Amino acid sequence: MKRLSIFLLTFLFIFMSFNLTMAKGEYPARDITAVVVWGAGGGTDTCNRIVTAEMAKIIGVNINVINKPGGVAGSVGMNYSYSRKHDGYTITGLSESNVTAAVMGGFNKKFDIWYPFIVGGSPGIISVTPNTEWTTLEELVEAAQANPEEIRAGAGGAGSIHHLNLLALMKGTGIKFNFIPYPGSAPSQTAAMTGEINVVVTSLAEQQQLLRGGKLRALATLTPDPVELEGVGVIPSGLKIYPALTDYLPISQAIGMAVPNDVPVEVKTILTNAFKQALETEKVKNWAAENYYLLSGKTGKEASAEFAKLESLFSWTLWELGAAKINPEELGIPKP
Template sequence: MKIRTLLTSVLATALTLSTTSASAVEHYPTRNITDVVTWSAGGGTDVINRVATASMAKYLGTNINVINKPGGVSGSVGLLEGYNSAPDGYTFVGLSESNVAAAVMGGWDNRMDVFDYFIVASSPDVISVSKSSPFNTIEELVAHVQENPGKVRVGAGSAGSLHHINYLAFEKGINGEMNFIPFPGSSRSQNAALSGEVDVVITSVAEQNQLIQSGDFKALATLTENPFTVGDIEIPSGLQTYPVLQEYLPISQAIGFAMKKETPVEIKKTVAKAFASAMQSEEVQTYANENHYELVGEFGKKANERMARLESLFSWTLWDLEAAKISPETLGIPKPE
């Protein structure tokens, strides 16, 4: 009799939980959502997440609160917070392509396929110096680096980031040696260049846009195949000046957010509709145009495939450049095709 009563109680509880879960999915969202950004405030990932989720919040009818959890290796502090959250749709992970190196850099033990992705935008990287710097061209900088090994200090985000990879590829391509100073995000790297803590900064055009147009930064070269125009300023292509850089570059950026893969499909569909609406919104498109971002607007299979390719490319590039701590092969990360 006791066993039958216990069974009845368990079945009733299971039925109640199932009904509650189905109701939660159907009425999602019923409370505020948190977007855990893996990089510091003021950087490209942070601002893009704030602009995009503000538009999404109008569609969803709830607040999306953006918080910054930088630190660790390749943004692993924020990644882990997002990964350890419940798969209920109430936690987004604001991230970029630079997070895909977390495993090979020793930041965490997971592959990036634990998430589903929503890619908002992309912007190319640029090598810049402060207005007080003696360097006015990329050639002058390179000559100084080659004559003074290990003396030039470079800020380029955190270890394993896109900016770090660009730094490593540039350093190898010019056959020079510089001093990499890691920071937990682009804005910190740029502030270090402004204060004189570093001599050179490598972050995205979008992140440096206002500093370049105000004259606080002198943009020496973009890490793109062609020159890039910011306002009235044409920035030379570093890949044209130094063709050997094309062995590893260019590598595209991918900024957006993710949700745990186990999140119910219907919730992800609701988020996808809000995301698609945001990509068409005037505020998102205006911000992208004014700040030199290319809108991507990918989600689902296409976005996941993009991040998988970037994980492969970043991981094996860092390994080839002798910067990774863990072999991508041991992590099951395939070589880029």
């Protein structure tokens, strides 16, 4: 028993030594919790884990990442972290898809209550199950025109960015898919591999392994530029194929984190500096390049402006579709 307790203590000591906190009293005096409102292993989760780990080294305390997915557009996690003290010890890991939580009736506040930090995003890609006959976007669109609402298309839950991408594609080309919602990008990709759905929209970062492994076939990007993917070749831009799409696309991803706006100014400054430095580290840069992310680095006002734009676009699109529960006008969200 004694030997056991000595062993336990040694082990604890080793782990604690990773964890020696520096100054007491001033922020940050203890570990910070990052609440990611999407599931583990997804884009927002990975971005937050990479960046917070670098930030932790800079500010000298641990940042523990936990996941609180669920609800509408991440409302569970947002409600949870917003209900904690606004002292900077809780960071919320979120993305552009969270701006719809308010109109979907999951979160009763506009997005401007947050002070956001944008890490970046990855371009959206439309792909199909490899054993289908469609090899180009045109063929898919023609097939969908011939059989409206027959082709099953999936993406993360209703109101997520990839759902909006799909909607924009349908609007811009005048086609209709049978939309099947999934809890996130990863399950929708799996469903596309099994053939449960045949069309899927997720980001290049999330899909690249499956595209390179031949488990999915990319048809087009939903951004103005084509992308080159090692082992697959050039994926053409859907916006070039159907110029009418430029009325609705691109909708750029904005993955990042936020603290409530009424967090003390000095806390925001410390976090902003740490965030900017973290994005400059080789580790984050390499990781972004390897995973097909484009880094942004916007914080504060700049970032808020980007989120406000996304909020207005997302909210009104959903309202026009009849998918929103609350009129964006009531919330004071301007039309795009």
